[in-house]
Amino acid sequence: MSPASRVTGQRLSPIRRMAVGAPPGTINLALGEPGWPLPDVARQALADVGQGDGPLPYGPNTSRPDLVEAIADYHSRTSQTVHPVHRTLTAQNTPQGSTGHATVSVDQIMVTSGSQAALFALFQAHVEPGSTVLVPDPGFVSYPSLARLCDAEPVGYPLAPGGHLDAEALVETLLAHPRASMVVLCHPANPTGGMASAADLTAVAETCAARGVLLVSDEVYRELWVDEPPPSLHDVAAIDTGVVLGSMSKAFGAPGLRLGWAVGGAQTLAPARIVHNAMTTAPAQPSQAAALALLKAADEVLADSRGHVRRRWGIAEQVAPALTTRARSAPSSARAGIYLWVPVPRGARDAAGTDGDDPTLAFALRLRDEGGVTTVPGSAFGPRGAGHLRVSLGGPLDDLEEGLRRLAPWWTT
Ligand SMILES: Cc1ncc(COP(=O)(O)O)c(C=O)c1O
Structure with missing residues (x-):
């Protein structure tokens, strides 16, 4: 018995690659969910x-x-x-x-x-x-x-x-x-x-x-x-x-x-x-x-959630300003949601090496293994996502702050 082709035809996501083999102590800034308490x-x-x-x-x-x-x-x-x-x-x-x-x-x-x-x-x-x-x-x-x-x-x-x-x-x-x-x-x-x-x-x-x-x-x-x-x-x-x-x-x-x-x-x-x-x-x-x-x-719950998100954006702007600025298309662009969409730094992109034909994944793996932070390579979201990483601001505050501290030096040059 073999599975139906509509399932076997599905490709393995680079997100799966990121999840396997993370060194102990790696901070996960890949998860797309709120890390604040259930109301x-x-x-x-x-x-x-x-x-x-x-x-x-x-x-x-x-x-x-x-x-x-x-x-x-x-x-x-x-x-x-x-x-x-x-x-x-x-x-x-x-x-x-x-x-x-x-x-x-x-x-x-x-x-x-x-x-x-x-x-x-x-x-x-x-x-x-x-x-x-x-x-x-x-x-x-x-x-x-x-x-x-x-x-x-x-x-x-x-x-x-x-x-x-x-x-x-x-x-x-x-x-x-x-x-x-x-x-x-x-x-x-x-x-x-x-x-x-x-x-x-x-x-x-x-x-x-x-x-x-x-x-x-x-x-x-x-x-x-x-x-x-x-x-x-x-x-x-x-x-x-x-x-x-x-x-x-x-x-x-x-x-x-x-x-x-x-x-x-x-x-x-x-x-x-x-x-x-x-x-x-x-x-x-x-x-x-x-x-x-x-x-x-709803009114109170949503106001609270927006407070959690505003706080997280504030931490990102404070701890990793270069990364956060680059994630916004223009300084005036409105902030919403829990993701930073960050261009891979040029120098690092050149030095990333290759992972098959996916240098964005290769760089994300470097960040994970040398930098101690898991992010999502943009290539996971479609071919036009290559050259970017998704960094989630959603998680627990301590993890976010430490994760961004680890990421910041990669975006200073
Ligand atoms: C854009 C988008 N749509 C839908 C979903 C699915 O959300 P849920 O099934 O938890 O409502 C997600 C989950 O991450 C999402 O990012």
Whole structure:
């Protein structure tokens, strides 16, 4: 018996190479998750579940209704409808200049086991074998894998300098791929920390709507801003024009809950629900209880998380100023998310030697073995990621400070 080719065809990620054989005492600045404590409200909700003496049921496939409503309410409060793009672009149903909160109904929410499961379900539901999926390059490592698991071809679109969305480049890539079935955006971006402007989101949404291509906007880092709140796709496009992904894993500080969601048109979500139900039945009940508690306390929890992130950026600027400055496309560029996207220093790049055909991986291995810090080589995120490293600011403060202290000398020249 041999495994299916859709699995054996997947390449081994350089992230795996970095994880194997790290010397003792190596500090890990590779992990993409919050290292601050789980908020108390979630801790309490989990304890309450543990103290009950009744059964712990599966619950509804669509998750508990109060959680779905809480997500709908949260999304309505945090998305502003301004000049919405509609799926069918006619003068009649494109209200220009309307402002206010987007109203999200419960059938426009799919609660999933992490936003990762939302991605899997959406891909399986909407990506035809043989079609093309446009993914950011560099971008989150799962996007190309998810496309390949659908027997589709991932095609990377380039980003603007600094890793920001470049609508023109994306649209050009889309027009060159008539078999595209889905476009994936990620902003603030993993790994680059880049943003998407409202104008760029509008341009991409209009093109996808006109061509009937499903637009998925991965916004799991959106609430972790330092300077100013980044726009959402649903600020500029109607709910049924594209799917927005959210998660408990980043700004709500609870990746271990494995709870996320998708907000989009009811008809888009309906087939994805079939996939998600077949895969997991429903997210775990204790996680749903904790997520509900976190959403009820969203204002305080998110303000706290932003405080943790602001503090981490401050440490980076203080301990490793040269590295941090180089990670930002321009001194004025807004800070958001938990990643520094750092160009490999020129001198070190030349001296890195080679690791097969991946000098970025070779340099990251040097940093790990000689410098004592694990980072992620940019090449793990797509060919255009070569020459950069992703340094995570998310982890525990002591590790972050010591890790950055070790990294700093590599970026002074
Ligand atoms: C861009 C992006 N999207 C989605 C995910 C998946 O997050 P989760 O399944 O924990 O919600 C991650 C995790 O690191 C991510 O970086």
